[in-house]
Amino acid sequence: MNKKLRLGKRLGRVWGIRFGLILFIGGIIISSPFLQETVHANDGTKSRAAKDILVQNQEPVIPASEIQKLIDQAEEGSHLQLKSGVYRGSLKISKTIQLSGGNQVILQSEGDTPLLTLTGDGIQVEGIQFLDNRTNVETATIQVTGKQNSLRNLTIHTFGTGIALRQSTNNHIVDTQVLGRQTEKPVAGAINEERTPGKKGNGIDLFESSNNQVAGNLVTNMFDGIYVENSHNNMLTKNEITDSRYGIHIMFSENNQLMHNKGDRNVTGAMLMGSDGSIVADNRFTKQTENVNSQGILLYDVQRTQILRNHVEGNRVGLYVETSEKNYFTENQVLQNFIGLQLIESKNNNWEHNQFIGNVSPAQAKDSADNQMSYNYWDTAQVVDVDGDGTSDITYPINPFFIEVTDQVEAFQIFFQSPGMALLESMFEDHEGTFLRDTSPVAQPNDLTQSESNSQVWIVFGISLIFLAVSTSIIYIMGVRRK
Amino acid sequence: MQAIQIAKREVRIGFRNPWAYSFLALFSVFSLALLLIQAQAYMDGYTHTTGAMLTLILYLLPLMTILLGSFSITTEKEEGSWQLLSTYPLSTSSFLVGKYLGLALVLLVIISFGYGLSGVVGLLFGKSFSLSVLLFFFMFSLLLVLLFLGIAIWIGTLCQNRWQALTVGVSVWFLFILAWPTLLIAILGWLPYPFIKPAVQLLTILNPAELVRIFMVVKMGGGSIFGPEYYQWVTWLKGGLGTSMFYLFCLLWVSLMMVSAILVWERRRYRG
Structure with a gap:
């Protein structure tokens, strides 16, 4: 009788352990698909x-x-x-x-x-x-x-x-689709690399053509979606560009307006170079992380341009600004980019009321003094709001150490967010006051609903319970309980 | 089969040992802290918050693993239980493999208790982990524990007592976790430019903390933070082949650690 009881106990223990192990292994197997990154399907x-x-x-x-x-x-x-x-x-x-x-x-x-x-x-x-x-x-x-x-x-x-416009003015290009037939993927080379002859062309190409309206067009799988060179006062509105290199590419052209355009999966949403006095407003450039050189909006040698209410999400760099001056950035949403804002050799630009949320690195600046930043929201900033006016009483300095290290040796980029790197970075404080800083960061983000998927709550609860139950029973059965 | 017996013994000793419970308590508090940090995140996917959480885990878990593992082995030497065990017909390999398996189970229990607790607590307070985040961190912790346990066994093999193990363990942890980028940047900066990248890659593979971190970041969809230099690496690692190669490499890494530890241990056992 005694023997039987002991056998039963023993069996129970053995099965308890096996059951536990099976649950563990099951959990790991279940987890594997969630670890795969979701791939966005083409919209067809x-x-x-x-x-x-x-x-x-x-x-x-x-x-x-x-x-x-x-x-x-x-x-x-x-x-x-x-x-x-x-x-x-x-x-x-x-x-x-x-x-x-x-x-x-x-x-x-x-x-x-x-x-x-x-x-x-x-x-x-x-x-x-x-x-x-x-x-x-x-x-x-x-x-x-x-x-x-x-x-x-x-x-x-x-x-x-x-479509190519040559010395052609006051035209309207409306509700037109340009679909590229080349199969190769868009590649990003160096900034502003020329296109190779015989390869993909541009969707809509303006050269020395001013006062045109390009509206509501769809461009897919081209070199540059809309290319504008030496062409002034054009209106580019409500166009949608996908799977191309640059969505909208403006070269040496003044006073153009880019409004309400959309770009998905391009290497760069909008690229402006050597172009002054433009307005870039209400555009959305998203999902460009697939490419390691991708940017939401890229400004190179641009002056007096207004960048308003744009939404750049999921790019490698949200806003990339190089050798540009006197531009005004306001109310842009810079979300979930790897680097929210990258500022190189640029000065006298003004940033106000932008939101930098979910970026891996909110901003990096190099050789860029005299930029004014205030009233932006940074989810990475430490905010102290004693007087309760909604803005922080302390400034938010942005450490350029990492970008300087990687600028010299690109291979060191592998240390991005490595725990030791955070330590090293914190040793380089802003003693000379040359860091880019937001003088009064805002304490709370503007109308942003927290993304939460409630449907999974019970699964999470279940898995957590299993974790808890299995671990406690292992502790008890295999450790604490005496024979 | 002997290894299984040793492993069972290890688990039993493990959970009658105050060390395991202090780490259990520490890790539970820690995972609750992770939950609080996660609750501040506004976005899904790989973000600054995720990075910060990875950093926290990387600070704690390898140290915990190294200490628990190496102490367990040096204790056997100090308290004479190894001397007793070695009079039995017990092979060194079953002893060490059993130790590894037992300790792995102890650590697995600690991390699953921690995440389980914070998952349940989180739900009670209405601020739960999302499913992918929970499993992602669990997987990340598991991989770290398994790889660092190999190092811990090594440290236990080399050291005579717990004091030595503590010194060596903390040094290894400091080298792999804290000093790693500083050292590499300082030393590799002297190399001719074309050699820097291969050197960084090779050394990264040799550091389990960095390797697991990079793999997990890539899997979380954040691979492009490593910049254009590592584009091919990242795409490869993200694909099926890269992933299986990564797991294979982890297995190889642990086996290599174990085999070499066993050889050293055997040498000492029979030659004194």
Whole structure:
């Protein structure tokens, strides 16, 4: 009897331990998928559009010269409604006419000429799909040199550049899609690297073209989404650029306005270089962390530009500012970037009422004295608000030690947030007062709801309980209990 | 099978030892502190807060593991129980492997108690860990414990008594955790530039704390903080092959530690 009891006890203990181990192993196995990083699925706009084209491709192909004939015969100011179908060849328009395809017209390339060339003024083109099969060509699918033209509701599939404006003013490019057909991924080289000939082109490319409006367009898988060079006073609004190198790229162009644009998964959301007096407002540049060189908004040699209410989230660097002066940054949301703000050789810039939240490193500054920062919210700042006015009574200094170390030897970047690095960094205090600092950081963030997933609470509770129960029973059964 | 007996004995001794309970208490307080820090985070994914929490774990857990592990072995020498055990037909390898397994279970119990407690407490106060964070930290702690336990066994093998083990253990901890970047930056700065990166990479692989930290940061989706220099490394580590290679490497690392400790121990056992 006694023996049996002991056996039973023993069995119970053995099974207790096994059960515990099984639970542990189970827990680890369950945990493994959560440790995988979530990959954001492409939203599929690209493939859908390409499919449309392929389906209709099986229709008989009509030479584009038939349309060209109609254009040549048409009188100034007339409206040509094209018969639906697939055409092949290229079109040239030099007089003021309106050309509509009703979304049922596909124009395919033939030879090396651009699919559509607009040399006249006041031309309106709408509702046509362009399938550009040319590779390794210098001209764009649509070349525009005239003025006051309007391109509306077009779809362009191209291996090179979509729409090129050359010395062309007061045009409207609206609700148009430019979809890149090259398969290679966007690569970031050095800042402002030239594009390789024969590779991806730009979605919409403006050169010496001013006062144009580019609005509501979608550009995917191109080199630069919208490229603007030596072109002034253009309005770029509500465009969406994905999977390209730079979303919007402004070079040596003044007084342009970039408003309400969106960029996802580009190397850099918006890049401004050598350009003054622009307004960059209400844009959203997100999910660019996949690329190690990615930035939300990049300013290089830029003066007197206003950066307002932009939302840069999940980039490697949220705001990157180099050799730039007298710019004004306000009410931007800089969220979950690896480096919120990187400031290099820049001075007299002003930052107010921005929010830096969830960034791994909120800001790094190098050789940048005389920048004014105040009333920003930093989730990393130590805030002491004795007088209760909502702003901190102590300043928030930003230590440049790490960026200086890695600037000399990039390989040392591996120590980012290493525990020893934090210690080393804290030894280099701001004795000379040269650190970038927020003079009065705000104590509370503005209307930001804490992201919390309540659905998991019970799973967490369950797992915690299992952890607790198993560990206590192991302590008791294997350790404390006497035989 | 002998190893299992030793492991059971180790767990029994472990949980009758005030050391284990003081670490248990310390780690529980500590994981509650982690919970409080986590509650301040506004975002999911890898953030500054996550980094700060990793740093805290890296301060505590390796030290705890090294002390608990090396003390357990040197105690056997000091108190003469090893001398007694060695009169039995017990192989050195089963002894050390048993020690390793037993200690691993003790430490596993400590960390799961800590996280379990803070998970439950967190829910009671309405500020819980998210599931991924809980499992992420559990995994991170587990890996750290398993790797540093290998070092602890080594220290226990080399040292004669607990005082020696304490000195050596704290030095190793200081080297791997605190002084690591400072030393590397100071020393490698003298190398010609092209040699710096390979040297940093090689040394990083040899430091389990850094290796696990980098792996976990990459898995949490924060790999690009290491900059363009390590882009390929990060993508590789994130993929299936890199991940399995990492686990394989951990296994190899522990086995290497154990095998060499066993060899040294054998030499001392039979040659005095």
